Amino acid sequence: MKAYILKLTFEDISPPIWRRVILPTGATFNRLHEMIQNVTNFQSRYIDEPYHYFDIEVGGLFITNNPLIHEEYGKKLNGLTLKRPSHLKIDKYLEANVQFLYKYDSGDDWRIIVDLEEIVEDYYFGFPTVLAGEGTAPPEDVGGPAGYDHFLNVYHDPSHPDYFATHEWADRQYYKPFDIDAINESLKYMKYQKTEWDRIDHENYKVKSDKYRGPKQVEQVEFPFFKT
Structure with missing residues (x-):
């Protein structure tokens, strides 16, 4: 299936903290936010406070999950069209702009540059995978x-x-220190596309290898629909 290889880089932090991630097309901006939270040490999914929201300005839109902003401003904010992220897919905005800024937590004001590095056609898992990265993300x-x-x-x-x-x-x-295996274990639960099992190298009904995830990152998953 078609997928994007993205590089996520924290601004204003030295030495650099970054993650390279592959994710299938069709992700909403909410899914993008969820993925970024999973590959860092941020915990917004467990916190109910007024600061732990995100926003992205791209393609003439101001996209945010902050309900207070939507209540106060309605349809426009600083000349940009205000949008909710839950049903808005990233595809056309990512491909048209190649780079945008993800801002998280209005108190701490974290800024992560999202760069589209490559578009591929041969990623077969229905969820994201971290391919590489450096640095322990801030708490x-x-x-x-x-x-x-x-x-x-x-x-x-x-x-x-x-x-x-x-x-x-x-x-x-x-x-916690950057642990690619632990992160990829959590990302499997972010599934939003159908995994193309027939395109993956199998042996005895189990995943053997994959071009992007590699043998170390592929869980030994059984395929009951192959069994007689």
């Missing part, structure tokens, strides 16, 4: 890039008086 509510820089200084300094408290707080925020 939720750390205070944006400046707060994250301070957090790292304390987190890696055992002599700092707040060292242990910072580690305890980080654990509560699910701050």
Whole structure:
């Protein structure tokens, strides 16, 4: 099936934090948001607070899941057409613009550049997969890039008086090192297309390999519809 290879790069963070992800076409902007949350350490799906929303400006649209903005502004915001992300697919906007900015959490003001690197026709899984990446993503509510820089200084300094408290707080925020296998395990539940099992290399009713996911990233999934 047709799919996009995207590079997601945090702005204003050094050394760089980035993820390369492949996802099938047909994703809504809500699905894109869900995918970004899964490949970082953000936790918006577990938080019910007024700051943990996202917005994207692309193709003359202002796309956001923030209900307060929709209530206040209606159909227009700063000359842009206001849209909800739940039924709006990314395809034509991504292909036409190649790059846009995903902004998350109005308090911390995280900015992630979404770059379309390649369009492929031979990805067969109905959910996204992380192909590569570098850097541990920041935890939720750390205070944006400046707060994250301070957090790292304390987190890696055992002599700092707040060292242990910072580690305890980080654990509560699910701050974890980049783990491609664990992330891809969670992304399997983001399925929104039909996996094309007949296009994947099988052996004894189980997935053997795939060009993009590779043997290490493919769960040994059985195919009961092949059995007699």
